[in-house]
Amino acid sequence: MRYLTDSSQMKAIDSYNIEELGIPSLVLMERAAYAVSAEAEQMSSQNGSVLVICGMGNNGADGLAAARMLKLHGRKVKVLLCGKASHSTKEHSIQLAITEKLGIPAVTADSRQEYSIENGFELIIDALFGVGLSRPLNKTFIELTDAIERARISGAKVLAVDIPSGVSASDGQILGAAVKADATVTFGFEKLGLVLYPGAFYCGKKKVADIGFSLPNGMESRMAYTFGPEDLRRLPKRPADGNKGTFGKVLLAAGSKRMSGAAYMSALASYRSGAGLVQIYTVKENVQVLKTMLPEAIVTGFDREHPDMEELADLCRWADALVAGPGFSTESYAEQILHWLLKNVTLPKVLDADALNLIARHCELAGYLDGSAVITPHIGEMSRLTGKTVDEIKKAPIAAALEFREQHGAVCVLKDARTAVVSENGIYISSSGNSGMATGGSGDVLSGILGGLLAAGMNVGDAAEMGVCLHGLAGDAAAERCGMHAMMATDIISCLGAVLKEWT
Numbered sequence: 003m004r005y006l007t008d009s010s011q012m013k014a015i016d017s018y019n020i021e022e023l024g025i026p027s028l029v030l031m032e033r034a035a036y037a038v039s040a041e042a043e044q045m046s047s048q049n050g051s052v053l054v055i056c057g058m059g060n061n062g063a064d065g066l067a068a069a070r071m072l073k074l075h076g077r078k079v080k081v082l083l084c085g086k087a088s089h090s091t092k093e094h095s096i097q098l099a100i101t102e103k104l105g106i107p108a109v110t111a112d113s114r115q116e117y118s119i120e121n122g123f124e125l126i127i128d129a130l131f132g133v134g135l136s137r138p139l140n141k142t143f144i145e146l147t148d149a150i151e152r153a154r155i156s157g158a159k160v161l162a163v164d165i166p167s168g169v170s171a172s173d174g175q176i177l178g179a180a181v182k183a184d185a186t187v188t189f190g191f192e193k194l195g196l197v198l199y200p201g202a203f204y205c206g207k208k209k210v211a212d213i214g215f216s217l218p219n220g221m222e223s224r225m226a227y228t229f230g231p232e233d234l235r236r237l238p239k240r241p242a243d244g245n246k247g248t249f250g251k252v253l254l255a256a257g258s259k260r261m262s263g264a265a266y267m268s269a270l271a272s273y274r275s276g277a278g279l280v281q282i283y284t285v286k287e288n289v290q291v292l293k294t295m296l297p298e299a300i301v302t303g304f305d306r307e308h309p310d311m312e313e314l315a316d317l318c319r320w321a322d323a324l325v326a327g328p329g330f331s332t333e334s335y336a337e338q339i340l341h342w343l344l345k346n347v348t349l350p351k352v353l354d355a356d357a358l359n360l361i362a363r364h365c366e367l368a369g370y371l372d373g374s375a376v377i378t379p380h381i382g383e384m385s386r387l388t389g390k391t392v393d394e395i396k397k398a399p400i401a402a403a404l405e406f407r408e409q410h411g412a413v414c415v416l417k418d419a420r421t422a423v424v425s426e427n428g429i430y431i432s433s434s435g436n437s438g439m440a441t442g443g444s445g446d447v448l449s450g451i452l453g454g455l456l457a458a459g460m461n462v463g464d465a466a467e468m469g470v471c472l473h474g475l476a477g478d479a480a481a482e483r484c485g486m487h488a489m490m491a492t493d494i495i496s497c498l499g500a501v502l503k504e505w506t
């Protein structure tokens with residue numbers, strides 16, 4: 003598990019270490035600058051020249067200290083100072099005085115024609131703004147980021163200090179413009195803005211440098227987190243003497259007259275993530291095709307005009323977990339069945355796709371949501387569920403998911419390029435997955451995986467986080483195998499086995 007911070011948490015961590023623990027600010031800065039200069043040396047040649055672009059805060063001070071270290075290692079280094087000198091921090095003044103004594107050339111942005119950013123530098127270090135970025139960049143700073151980008155296009159490498167300048171550390175939004183980096187050395191903890199898009203596009207290769215921060219008491223419980231593949235080891239172990247009942251039974255209410263594929267993919271993904279038995283509850287018209295495509299599944303068909311609730315009650319008694327919605331349609335039978343399920347079934351449940359469209363359309367259904375439910379909306383579905391615009395949700399996805407959970411008690415899996423899971427555990431952000439997964443059926447695969455993990459007995463929050471992580475890793479493996487352009491949802495399913503085999 004890796005913790006992720008927003009800028010106010012990072013400032014609280016800074017001040018706890020400096021003011022309460024008494025670690026001198028310059029000691030932390032020295033370690034930060036050392037990590038930057040070590041990366042800079044890797045990214046440039048001994049004879050290449052380096053330009054360090056420094057703001058007036060402590061991000062700029064890190065840059066100045068790194069410039070000094072590079073100079074002491076024999077590198078040709080120059081500094082460009084940007085911003086009002088009157089705003090410089092104490093640390094900045096100290097670092098600048100040292101660079102001056104060492105004879106490192108430094109000019110202010112006003113006189114930058116003295117050396118052109120676009121020409122001749124092998125490496126540019128971006129130390130304009132870090133977690134202290136507080137407002138959108140003005141025209142001068144936007145021009146500066148444009149000049150850095152032109153240099154990058156002409157072949158210079160760009161290394162960002164802590165976070166690419168212009169990216170908001172708290173949410174990855176671009177404040178006016180941002181530096182595009184080939185690599186970012188970030189201090190202590192990954193910033194949310196390096197994981198969330200669009201910020202994640204800007205940071206290049208990420209390196210987290212341990213500079214000796216301790217966390218204040220209780221801070222962990224408020225921080226977001228993400229998983230690496232090694233976290234999959236926490237999936238439930240399969241007892242050697244288990245049987246198909248032990249490994250969990252999934253009931254899947256899915257598929258409609260025109261949509262049998264969603265039911266197929268969700269059911270197959272449940273099996274591939276370890277479910278012992280999967281039963282598909284679908285319209286009669288789908289029974290034959292689903293039995294043929296997936297003979298491992300039990301398929302029960304219902305009459306669209308008269309779904310039999312007694313039969314459904316029996317199936318729910320049989321199941322350990324329920325998935326409702328993939329390709330189910332929003333016709334009246336679907337509403338009737340969903341209404342019955344939400345009102346009567348206490349099983350852990352995943353509500354996806356048309357189940358969410360129905361809840362958005364018939365708001366009384368939302369009243370049945372509780373902590374046994376995991377909802378898996380994409381941004382459009384979340385917009386329909388909450389009445390917020392797509393733009394509002396895109397700008398603050400975590401806030402939207404938190405608000406939904408607070409109102410309805412359900413675990414919220416808000417799907418996007420970075421999926422956020424808000425549960426009793428806290429805020430999980432996916433850091434695996436790729437744009438190739440934006441393909442028909444990918445959501446059905448996720449709901450199937452979640453059903454499989456719930457049926458295995460995981461609690462809803464853990465299953466939601468692990469399921470999203472597994473889905474993303476299988477998506478990355480599928481992209482590796484087929485390429486992001488060509489991969490399809492069934493490729494993600496085919497890769498589940500390899501990912502699970504490697505990591506559990």
Ligand SMILES: NC(=O)C1=CN([C@@H]2O[C@H](COP(=O)(O)OP(=O)(O)OC[C@H]3O[C@@H](n4cnc5c(N)ncnc54)[C@H](OP(=O)(O)O)[C@@H]3O)[C@@H](O)[C@H]2O)[C@@H](O)CC1
Binds near residue numbers: 016085130165189
């Ligand atoms: N504490 C420590 O010892 C350690 C700190 N560390 C480092 O410090 C960084 C945080 O430093 P920080 O808090 O000084 O903020 P920082 O990111 O430099 O920016 C503030 C400056 O930017 C300015 N400014 C903001 N927005 C602007 C805009 N749009 N357009 C123009 N100006 C704008 C703002 O100006 P003002 O608001 O005063 O006008 C102020 O001058 C952190 O990311 C890490 O790199 C590490 O070394 C570890 C030890």
Ligand SMILES: [K+]
Binds near residue numbers: 130131162165
């Ligand atoms: K920066």
